[in-house]
Amino acid sequence: MNYHIFREIADSWVLLAMFVFFVSAVLWSFRPGSRKRHQDIANIPFRHEDGPADSEESQS
Incomplete structure (x- = not known):
């Protein structure tokens, strides 16, 4: 009996x-103000490709 009630809840409300x-989550990630943040995060591997990180930059 309880299984059928939970099954109906899972099929409808949990799916919704x-x-x-x-x-x-999709709308949050594509909101207009997040472009600069996404570009900054995407460029993390290329920040210090010419030399080691400065001590000031690595602390912040």
């Missing part, structure tokens, strides 16, 4: 909640 979470 997961869909809402997925859509909001």
